[in-house]
Amino acid sequence: MKMALRACLRTKPGLTALLSQLSCSGHAAARRAPALVAQRSSSSTSQKIKVDFDQSSGVAVMHMQSPPVNSLSLEFLTDVCIALEKLEMDKSCRGLVVTSSQPKVFSAGLDILDMYGKSPEHCAEFWKAVQEMWLKFYGSNMITIAAVNGSSPAGGCLLSMTCDYRIMADNPRYSIGLNETKLGIVAPFWFKDTMVNTVGHRATEMALQLGLLYSPAEALKIGLVDQLVHEDQVLTTATETMTKWLAIPGILNISYTCHFFHLWCCNLVCTICSCVCQVIAAKKIHLSQDF
Numbered sequence: 001m002k003m004a005l006r007a008c009l010r011t012k013p014g015l016t017a018l019l020s021q022l023s024c025s026g027h028a029a030a031r032r033a034p035a036l037v038a039q040r041s042s043s044s045t046s047q048k049i050k051v052d053f054d055q056s057s058g059v060a061v062m063h064m065q066s067p068p069v070n071s072l073s074l075e076f077l078t079d080v081c082i083a084l085e086k087l088e089m090d091k092s093c094r095g096l097v098v099t100s101s102q103p104k105v106f107s108a109g110l111d112i113l114d115m116y117g118k119s120p121e122h123c124a125e126f127w128k129a130v131q132e133m134w135l136k137f138y139g140s141n142m143i144t145i146a147a148v149n150g151s152s153p154a155g156g157c158l159l160s161m162t163c164d165y166r167i168m169a170d171n172p173r174y175s176i177g178l179n180e181t182k183l184g185i186v187a188p189f190w191f192k193d194t195m196v197n198t199v200g201h202r203a204t205e206m207a208l209q210l211g212l213l214y215s216p217a218e219a220l221k222i223g224l225v226d227q228l229v230h231e232d233q234v235l236t237t238a239t240e241t242m243t244k245w246l247a248i249p250g251i252l253n254i255s256y257t258c259h260f261f262h263l264w265c266c267n268l269v270c271t272i273c274s275c276v277c278q279v280i281a282a283k284k285i286h287l288s289q290d291f
């Protein structure tokens with residue numbers, strides 16, 4: 001799916017416009033202008049994000065450092081998007097590892113406090129920022145690896161699933177999954193689609209309906225993560241793995257992209273049809289109540 005978005009962003013101007021509308025991609029850029037990285041190795045820091053870029057390898061490491069649990073607030077999401085935009089604009093950056101500076105937690109998902117009791121304008125901006133993060137990671141031209149060094153529920157799991165590869169700390173205390181159902185909320189369809197693309201239809205059905213959080217071993221079994229390593233090895237394994245991915249010529253990447261793009265389009269058409277059916281059904285129910 002991520003590759004599919006990459007392809008359409010490269011080749012389909014119409015869809016680019018559609019996606020940029022969906023993601024309101026201007027909003028992050030409007031806050032702070034991106035700067036190109038000139039040094040051989042550099043580090044740029046916002047309050048909540050630290051990026052180390054090694055120009056010799058072309059690999060950047062994004063450290064999420066929003067205590068206590070890297071919850072995805074509007075401010076944090078905006079910082080993530082700005083950091084991604086900067087890296088994306090630097091053509092020498094080919095790979096990105098995302099990890100957490102917080103002990104025991106990769107990301108606690110959407111910031112619940114930023115969703116509760118806020119103005120409709122804030123909620124709209126917040127929700128657009130969530131979509132923007134998703135699109136930017138999925139549509140990235142960089143190879144992305146999630147170094148999941150702690151628990152990663154809900155939006156944290158989504159973030160990791162938008163990456164090309166996931167390495168998780170092998171600590172049974174940690175968990176990962178889309179647990180929205182357990183919180184009494186329905187995961188948006190694009191959360192669901194992202195999981196289907198990662199672990200398949202049946203596993204997603206089980207995961208979402210029951211709001212399952214998986215231990216690292218269970219997550220590996222269903223393919224929610226690709227590799228488990230000792231807690232101390234998560235970041236080094238991620239950078240080693242990146243070397244393998246970057247050895248693959250970009251053109252092959254683009255070929256696979258076309259296959260996945262086809263699947264993604266089919267999925268989108270189905271989703272639109274299902275939305276239309278739901279609206280028609282809702283109208284029918286409404287009418288039958290009137291008479």
Ligand SMILES: CCCCCCCC/C=C\C=C\CC(=O)SCCNC(=O)CCNC(=O)[C@H](O)C(C)(C)COP(=O)(O)OP(=O)(O)OC[C@H]1O[C@@H](n2cnc3c(N)ncnc32)[C@H](O)[C@@H]1OP(=O)(O)O
Pocket residue numbers: 068069071104105107108109110111112113114115116122123124126127151153154155156179180183185186187188
């Ligand atoms: C705005 C309009 C939008 C409308 C959209 C509606 C539709 C949206 C549909 C669904 C989307 C959902 C996606 C989500 O991501 S919802 C968030 C789900 N997240 C969770 O369920 C995670 C909850 N947290 C935990 O499980 C744990 O905190 C954990 C991450 C495992 C860490 O555990 P531990 O190390 O033991 O730390 P604590 O539990 O003690 O937490 C420390 C402090 O952090 C606060 N916290 C935790 N999670 C969040 C969070 N998601 N948002 C904000 N704050 C969070 C926690 O309250 C503690 O705070 P304090 O020390 O002040 O008590």
